Amino acid sequence: MASGRTPFERNFKIMAQENSGNPTARLLVIVVVALIAFAGGFFVSNMTNKSGNAGDSGSAAVAPSPSGERGTEGDGTALPIGDSFILGKESALVTVVEFSDFQCPFCARGATTMEQLQKKYPDDVKVVFKHYPLPMHPQATPASYAAIAAGNQGKFWEMHDWLFKNQKEIRNHGDDMKEWAGGHAKTLGLDIEKFNKDFDDPKTHQIVKDDMELGGKVAVRGTPHFFVNGERVVGAKPLAAFEEIVEAHLKEAKSLMKGGVARADVYGKMVAKNFDGGKADNKPSAAKPAGPSVEFIPVESNDPVFGNTKDPLVTIVEFSDFQCPFCSKVVPTVKQIKEEYGNEVRFVFKQLPLAMHAEAKPAARASLAADRQGKFWEMHDLLFEKHREFKSKSADFEGYAAGLAEQLGLNVAKFKKDYNDPAIAAQVERDLKLAGKVGARGTPNFWINGVNLRGAQPFPSFKAEIDKQIKLAKELKASKKLSGDDLYKALVEKNKASAPKAPAAPAAPAAKVDVKDLALGNAPILGPKNAPVTIVEYSDFECPYCKRGDASLKEAIADYDGKVKVAFKHYPLPFHKKAPGASKAAMAAGEQGKFWEMHDLLFENQRNLGSDDTYIGYAEKLGLNVEKFKKDLKNPEYQKIIDADMAQGSKVGVRGTPAFFINGERLVGAQPASKFKEAIDRALKEAK
Structure with a gap:
């Protein structure tokens, strides 16, 4: 290429320019580890590598260029990649796989994170895309058809990027997705006759069905849903959470190679170790398993x-x-x-x-x-x-x-x-x-x-x-x-x-976690530092259940006179847009020794979260140095603290808020004070 840049780099630069100041401008670099594809032909195994590159003979996968190639890696593992489109170097030791939905806003956020992750580890991370259009998103399936049709002409990622960038428009094109996406296909220089034919091709539709069926087998119940060398990561987690996992996997992969394992065998070894066998940690959905269901539908005499x-x-x-x-x-x-x-x-x-x-x-x-x-x-x-x-x-x-x-x-x-x-x-x-x-x-x-x-x-x-x-x-x-x-x-x-069998019932998160995984760091503490019981609270200032849970917690610890301390961890949920700003306001108040006072004000005024002016008003009410507070509100370190808290929460199995750990014992949700007291009493008994 004359520019010296890959399509991935050019697209990222263009999107960055068009969306400067918008942190969600992205390229979806989603990665899907697959599974059990060989039986029943879950993946179309005869698709050819469109670039014709032989690649690195020491790699376990074909590394497509960012313009969209198909993978062939891992068909003998429990989680084969099959022929899905991949992005990254074939020699990468970490394969991140995501099941994604082009109409899902959380998938768009996951795309941003994946782009950042792949950019940070350009030689060590590759990503694989699996289609998982949710029933509530009727335009997501035809959007997947458009991406695959473009991919058949080497432009999967370009179409993929455009679909996510124009996600808000997708819902308006349920009747004309082929024509709408075809307009962009023209700008990509594609053969439109072939694009239209591939859009309608049953083979294209089967790819989506197979990905969904695969998702059902590995207990995917929402999007985005990732597997990192087989390790399950649910939801649009922050970059820090993925970095921690990638670092651990890289260390282990290199150790395996030093021990004599061939690079081509590393992926299979790590998947065998990390994959949970299709038993997800997240709570099972009431919905039916993904993939085509089979039901007997009675025909009545008065049916048309x-x-x-x-x-x-x-x-x-x-x-x-x-x-x-x-x-x-x-x-x-x-x-x-x-x-x-x-x-x-x-x-x-x-x-x-x-x-x-x-x-x-x-x-x-x-x-x-x-x-x-x-x-x-x-x-x-x-x-x-x-x-x-x-x-x-x-x-x-x-x-x-x-x-x-x-x-x-x-x-x-x-x-x-x-x-x-x-x-x-x-x-x-x-x-x-x-x-x-x-x-x-x-x-x-x-x-x-x-x-x-x-x-x-x-x-x-x-x-x-x-x-x-x-x-x-x-x-x-x-x-x-x-x-x-x-x-x-x-x-x-x-x-x-x-029909494919439904996935096994998912395992519940461990009732108790190692307190070593709950390092307090510089978290705000309420109560004496030497208290025998430590409660680590993961919370979101915009979450109404967090407000109730916090009230119950305070009611409970009032009866223990110095025997309990509470450490606060920030866990703003993706759909609570105001929560990160509120967390930063609390941290800014904490710089002047008033974290908990701001914490209480934020929960008391939960419906009025929002602008910096609101938080400045609260700072004035608390008698803070307002100029210092304003300056601290802009502290870039606060986002790092949030990311680190969320990464830690993810590691110990936090899936929603509020979540509490009482000397390591998990207590989830806005429980009544009696539940906290029961757990505190158990912790005190064990501490003796």
């Missing part, structure tokens, strides 16, 4: 259906919302399924009007009222055609729906009667209840012989699963002599039996 209603090979059940733009987008795909598969498929429609769409339930009733006159699918198409009008018709939706019924040639009087029939309202509620039972939390949501396919996927995604199910149905039909609903039930059971 087209296709073969008596003896289909494939039953497709759709849960949909007439006011959902993504549901509207999939209508042409449904028609294409009908045209291509005809008598082989039974297509069943279930109502799932989402709470955010006020007119969705009335529209659902209108469709079912039309169904009683044999015109469900005609009304279905018309409602989706007109769905953008619904909000303006909310005052008299019945009258609006009656006009549509008239347009379809229905008996309008009967239509109105049926529209208001409690039985139709009950049918909608029945479908809603069923949706909750089977885990349909968004629309559109499909089950193909029980196999879940989420979102407004293009026809090739449906075709891949339908063709697979037709083959399976023909085999089962011939061997078991089954037909109709008996065949449907048997197919669902067969698919359940072959």
Whole structure:
């Protein structure tokens, strides 16, 4: 390159210039360690290295250039990288892996941290990207398709950077992600015809599915989620937390090599040691495991259906919302399924009007009222055609729906009667209840012989699963002599039996940690330094539970007269924007011996946190030297203290606030004073 800079360096410089003063301007250098990919073909192993570079023969991985290569490392380990896009030198001894979501704001923060980490350890850290679009982020999946399509032309990281940089715009492009991202693909000089083809390619969609299924197996329950040489790190942790882990892993990796382990084998050795076997420390989510679920969806006699209603090979059940733009987008795909598969498929429609769409339930009733006159699918198409009008018709939706019924040639009087029939309202509620039972939390949501396919996927995604199910149905039909609903039930059971198993229940954090891992350092102390009981508190001034927990703690220690001291550690959560500033105000007050007084004021006025002027007012109230306080507020060392506290908290398993350690015994959450007293009494007994 004429400039002498890699695309990574150029992008970073450009972003830094465009976002000077904005610490979240970033390049996502996310890294995903993978796993168990060889069985079932979780990763497309035949993708070629687009650069054609042989690389360092002593390395365990292909080191793609920042423009986007695919890895081939570690397919024999418990956490293989597979062919995911990676960034970094192939000789790096530390592999950081992240499961990420382009629509997740915490992933954007994680991207900044990863960029800083890789920049600090350019020779020793490489990163691997795995796609993990969350159900609540409907645009994240197509954004992943865009990144992969760009990656197929060597521009994965450029598209990846652009998506994160324009994250706030992603939500506006649910219907036209391919076109929107394609506009940027043009600026990257990509072949747009190939980009569009790859965006829709089932192989592209399978990559995302495989990454999500992999995430489910290794107990990923949110994003971002990292593995550092197999060691799990959950959430957008600060740079200091990753630096500490990387340093430890580098030391161990070099020790292994001195002991005779080949560089190519270091990764496998360390993953074998560090990976927790798919048992996460974080609390399990109530949501179903990631990846395609398999559920039997009963077909009722009054469900709208087209296709073969008596003896289909494939039953497709759709849960949909007439006011959902993504549901509207999939209508042409449904028609294409009908045209291509005809008598082989039974297509069943279930109502799932989402709470955010006020007119969705009335529209659902209108469709079912039309169904009683044999015109469900005609009304279905018309409602989706007109769905953008619904909000303006909310005052008299019945009258609006009656006009549509008239347009379809229905008996309008009967239509109105049926529209208001409690039985139709009950049918909608029945479908809603069923949706909750089977885990349909968004629309559109499909089950193909029980196999879940989420979102407004293009026809090739449906075709891949339908063709697979037709083959399976023909085999089962011939061997078991089954037909109709008996065949449907048997197919669902067969698919359940072959589906990936759910991850094992995660292990809880240790009830007690070594007090050596809770070094107090220069933390503010409340109580006598020689007290036999030390309580280390990780807290966030913007967290309402921290305020309650602190009140309970103070109530409890009041009864112990000098036997307890409290050390405060700063743990501002990523989504509490005002918390870091409040922590710095408390530290600035601490410079003048008034940390705890400011601490109390901040919690008392928790709803008024924010500007420096607010904190200066509190300083005046406490009788501080205001000029010194103002100067101290800007002290850059305070952020280092926060980062160090958070790194220590992460190491001992802090996953939220408040978190307390009473002579090492973990107590999580805003517990009542009685719980603190019980733990203090145990600590005093042990201290004797």
